[in-house]
Amino acid sequence: MSDENTKQLFDKARRAAAAARAAGADDARVRVSRGREVRVEWRDGRLDRIRESTEQGMSLALFAGGRYSAHTTSDLRDEALVGWIENAVAMTGHLAKDPDRMLPPPHRYEGLVEHDLDLVDPTLAALAPEDRLRNAKALEEAARTGEGADKVISVTTTAADTDSQTVLVTTNGFEGTERSTGVFWVAQVSVRGEGERRPSSWSWAQGQHASDLPPIEGIGAEARKRALAQIGARQVPTGRYQVIFENRAAPTLVGHLIRPLSGAALQQRQSFFEGRLNEEVGSPLLDIRDDPHLPRGLASTRFDGEGMATVPRKVFDSGVLKTYFLDTYYASKLGMEPTTGQTTNIIWADGARDQARMIASLDEGLLVTGFLGGNSNSTTGDFSLGINGFWVRDGAIVHPVSEMNVAGNHLGFWKQLVEVGSDPWPYSSARTPSLRFTDVQFSGI
Amino acid sequence: MHSANEIFRDFAPEGARRDWTRRELLAAGAVGAGALLVPGFIAGCAGSGAHLTPPPPPGIAIGGPAGGGHFARFGIDGDVLRKVLLRAMSRGGDYADLYFQHKLVNFLALEDQEVNQAYGRVALGCGVRVLKGDQTGFAFTEDLSLPALLASAETASAVASASGRTAPPLEYVSPPADYYRVEIPWSEVEIARRVPLLQSVCERARKTDSRIITVRANLGDTTDNVLIATSDGVVVEDSRPMTEASVMVVAESNGRRESNGESRSGRRGFELLDGGRFEELAESAVRRTVVLFEATPPPAGEYPIVLAPGLPGILLHEAIGHGMEADFNRKGISVYADKIGRRVAPSFVSIVDDGTNPGVRGTLNVDDEGTPTEQTVLVEDGILKSYMHDRISAAHYGVSPTGNGRRDDYRFPPVPRMRNTVMLNGPHAPEEIIASVKYGLYAESFTNGQVRIGSGDFSFYLKNGYLIEDGKLTRPVKDANLIGFGPEVLEKIEMVGDDLEVFSGMGNCGKDGQRVPVGFGLPTTKCGGMSVGGVS
Structure with missing residues (x-):
């Protein structure tokens, strides 16, 4: 995700915080996030489901006249947000006062760790649909190859990756953003057991970086072994x-x-x-x-x-x-x-x-x-x-x-x-x- | 983090309880074992909450088929639907549907004797699905502009790769029946009226027993407006109400503490809680809590179980319900695969999954694929009759969909799910059933359950119960997990009472990373042995 994306999220959050104040809130905390996920599910030799979407959302904590409420929405159009925030502030006025509700004092925002947490794998952006399909297939092939493979009834595998970014803004001076990517592989295997039982098991790996995942064949094989091991x-x-x-x-x-x-x-x-x-x-x-x-x-x-x-x-x-x-x-x-x-x-x-x-x-x-x-x-x-x-x-x-x-x-x-x-x-x-x-x-x- | 999620963390289900990060949740969602949760304890969804005044509708209707009450809400019209469906079918999909949703949740909570928390949630978006055989392409957008909708349709269409198809003209269809029962809509109940109600609930709880040290009361209402348009040319809308109320208390006695809760829910309005009903719920939560001071975990081991009517219907949900969802059978991975027409229980056992029970939590006028719901007979006189189908599995088996295609929200494609799963009355009197047990467990309330679809093993967690000794209820017991093998437990049902109750609280079912509200119930039922996770 680009700098432009970060700027848009911050703009949205700052404007919501300002709108909350304009509507009568003393303080507000706003979180805005946007995340993209692509997920391929593969079953028994063919594509089963493919899901691809970008999700967005805002959550808003309001502190008004010693009272507190919290809200979330996926409707981030500017014209919808203002009315939504005004209603939220007005509604907060009906609650009991709660003196313990407050934003953290600003000194608690200080001293963020400076080293890079390394939560973003830039190579994931280059993944093509064929790459995910190849990974999902490889998971299945491993699950169906080797000892006990003749007992396998069904294999479902998933290859997915995400890229999400969040910004957090408070009216007492905090502004921060965090971005992370994720990639995960899952293999689920069902096998013929004793009588009518069809034991199943699964194995998975996930990480922020593709390079943190183990060899893909091991995951498929592990799922098969775990399912077979339950027989009897x-x-x-x-x-x-x-x-x-x-x-x-x-x-x-x-x-x-x-x-x-x-x-x-x-x-x-x-x-x-x-x-x-x-x-x-x-x-x-x-x-x-x-x-x-x-x-x-x-x-x-x-x-x-x-x-x-x-x-x-x-x-x-x-x-x-x-x-x-x-x-x-x-x-x-x-x-x-x-x-x-x-x-x-x-x-x-x-x-x-x-x-x-x-x-x-x-x-x-x-x-x-x-x-x-x-x-x-x-x-x-x-x-x-x-x-x-x-x-x-x-x-x-x-x-x-x-x-x-x-x-x-x-x-x-x-x-x-x-x-x-x-x-x-x-x-x-x-x-x-x-x-x-x-x-x-x-x-x- | 100040969110509803935080408030609920202690009552949250397995997944949420473990402080899943969003990243982990993705992986957790990938493995859909069936899990059921009953609050009182386990309250609601992360991020749900209260918005007491709906925001203004996002757009203005510019015409559309007759009856399209939600078109304005979504800022769309018949022309938009046609264009998006055409794009969805442009690569030769067999079928496509659009699921527009605008969901408003209001949630108010009392803690430390004050109504000091409110949460609101607005979910607005559209899911686009394209089917090619049993393969699914899916995308969603929260931006309901035509370009964004077309982009989602384009993405979902990629599951197919042939030349385009045309879509028939759209026709607006009304749901065939209205099974929701709202007498007093929440829109007519101002927040100023809700606050004293919660306070009165708290006072009642504290007055019922002096050992109560904390009370938490929650009140939530949801209006879920959906519009479903399919490439078969059907446009159908549904406006789904939901009321959710719960009371959780902690009691202290001689330095010991116990906690427990009660909930009430249904596709009803304010009348579900009005007239002292919410206060009665508080009393019941207190009774269920203070009895725990006399209770101990039951003895460890395997012995007969008598299920009280109502809430213990969670057994059906786990022991047979999930295994009868047709997706697991279509894939051949359910313990019930290939068993249609075979005897699975004694002749006095009949089990249905019903979407039409008026005002009940799992009831729907149409499912999330626009199919009218029905009463689906799973087991009739002990014989396995039908799976629960969505569109994909119905096509696979060459039958009609049963109205079981459900989704958490627009962000997910539908899959076969239960609605209200109920065992019908049998021939035995409840007293006769208890009297028949020499040594066993009488199970009154449960908090959660889970099943392994393929192996057939399931469990449910006992919160309140009694030992049965020589045909009589003796000492109270608590906190034990019960485990059984689904097909064997069904086969060995020994007696079924004539006192069917449908659970009136909040049941949530998780599968495939998606959570939906469900109902269940049964009459007093005697099962053979199950392993009881107590202590010796």
């Missing part, structure tokens, strides 16, 4: 077992752990982490930082949704909780300093062994490779999640497992973390390695 899955008896959560599945668990650290959860008394800052809540291996400045990180950003300069921080330090994720509003309500309302790239301290070596030394237990539904209660910490994976004995996989649940409470569960792998999954913003726990409750038959 069964339950094991209910009990307490050692478990390894695979790196690509573990972000689900970590998400449930981090969710109650939000200002809204804490202030609304829905967080089992309330009052536990600087307390030991996990084993010393629970060691996580939030790094918004990781070059080419999927969630890297120089400023957060409010415009506050982002800062790398420890979330858990050797098992001790070090921070909450507080935006300006909930921080003010809690009488604390804001940090940021959002997580970015979640990075674990390095472990020593990869998943294969972790499995090789497991006497008996489960390897969890995916979740099926379930939920986690942020207020109490209780969780219960459906799982699938493998039964492991004497360091080797015995058979696939499905129709089972794992349950526990986060406040005890993370103290049972006994090993962190050396294999952080790079295709998620939560770059989680394989994690091994002891004495975890599973239910099956």
